Amino acid sequence: GVCAKNGGLIEIDLAGNERAITSGHTDMKPSWSLEGDQIVFFRVIKMTDNVRTWRTAICVVNADGSGFRQLTDGKYADYNPTWTKDGSHRVYYSRFFPIQGQSVIHRIDFSGPEPRDEIVSDPKRSEYALSALRDGRLLVSSNRSVFEGVYWLFTPGDGVGPGKYDLVKYKFALRGFMDRCSISPDERHVVYEYKYGFESFS
Numbered sequence: 001g002v003c004a005k006n007g008g009l010i011e012i013d014l015a016g017n018e019r020a021i022t023s024g025h026t027d028m029k030p031s032w033s034l035e036g037d038q039i040v041f042f043r044v045i046k047m048t049d050n051v052r053t054w055r056t057a058i059c060v061v062n063a064d065g066s067g068f069r070q071l072t073d074g075k076y077a078d079y080n081p082t083w084t085k086d087g088s089h090r091v092y093y094s095r096f097f098p099i100q101g102q103s104v105i106h107r108i109d110f111s112g113p114e115p116r117d118e119i120v121s122d123p124k125r126s127e128y129a130l131s132a133l134r135d136g137r138l139l140v141s142s143n144r145s146v147f148e149g150v151y152w153l154f155t156p157g158d159g160v161g162p163g164k165y166d167l168v169k170y171k172f173a174l175r176g177f178m179d180r181c182s183i184s185p186d187e188r189h190v191v192y193e194y195k196y197g198f199e200s201f202s
Contacts, residue, residue, distance in 0.1 A: 002030045002039055009041060011063070021065045029180075033083045037063050040081040040091050045074035052077060052098050058091065058108070071108055071115060078106075080180070082129060086136040092120070092129040092156075102126030105140065107156060120156040120163060127154075130181040131190075139168070139181060151178065 002011050008023035009030050026044035033039070039061055046055035057074035058081050061067060071091070072078050081093040091108040105121035105128070121127040127142040133153070140154045144165060151168040181192035 002032060004028045004030065004041075009039065009061075021063070022061060022068070027059070029080045031082045032063075033089070034085055034087060038067075038083075039063060040071075040083060042078055042081060042093070043070070043074075050098075052096055058093050060091070072117065079103075080129065082132050082138075084136065085132045085134045085185075088136065092132065092138060094128045102143075103128050105129045105138070105154075105156075121154070129154075130178070131183040133183060133187060139183060141177075 001013075002009060002021065004027055005018075007026045009021040009027050011019045011021055021039065026047065027041050028044065030039045030041040041059055041061075042056045043059050044054060044056050048054055054077050055074055056076075056078050057070050058072040058078045059068065059070050061069070072093075077096040077098070079094050079096065081091050084090045084092070089110045091110075093106050093108070094103045095106055096103045103126050104119050104123055107118055107120045109116045109118070121140070121142075122144070125142055125144050127140050127144075130139045130141060132138050136155065138154045138156065140152050141150050142152050142154075142165070143150075144152065148167050149169070153166045153168060155164040157163040177195040178190070178192040179195045181190060183190055
């Protein structure tokens with residue numbers, strides 16, 4: 001696996017052996033590419049008392065620590081990138097705007113000669129990309145309908161028109177909120193940080 005530790009990214013195996021990938025910065029929330037050869041993460045450019053006003057940049061690095069590239073300019077709060085799992089080799093991330101008090105989902109497309117960054121979620125809503133599925137959908141949290149639910153399976157559009165949203169329904173009463181949620185590769189399990197409320201951490 002890969003995780004953040006002491007400001008850098010490390011690769012760690014089940015025996016607890018560690019290998020440094022990045023160091024000397026504040027790098028957070030790494031995510032493997034489908035092929036396992038690259039890692040996307042965000043780097044803190046400026047840290048403040050409120051995480052929503054941080055300045056961060058989405059970055060990518062090869063799994064061996066080489067080939068570092070900064071993909072966004074670091075002028076905004078760009079968070080929690082995730083690779084697609086459908087083979088399209090795209091990165092999704094969430095950008096938070098403190099004045100508007102909302103987040104929008106961006107997509108970085110690597111299919112052309114130069115990466116292309118575009119907004120894919122509904123700009124009228126506050127939405128976060130959480131994890132990707134093999135069929136191209138994203139698990140997102142959204143304030144689309146507080147009466148229906150918070151979590152949706154989002155199929156991003158491809159350049160024309162908005163994407164499609166399908167409400168996630170549960171066979172049980174979900175307490176609190178699923179923060180930093182990640183879906184297992186076989187899509188049978190979900191791991192997340194349980195929160196009692198949006199401002200709580202547990």
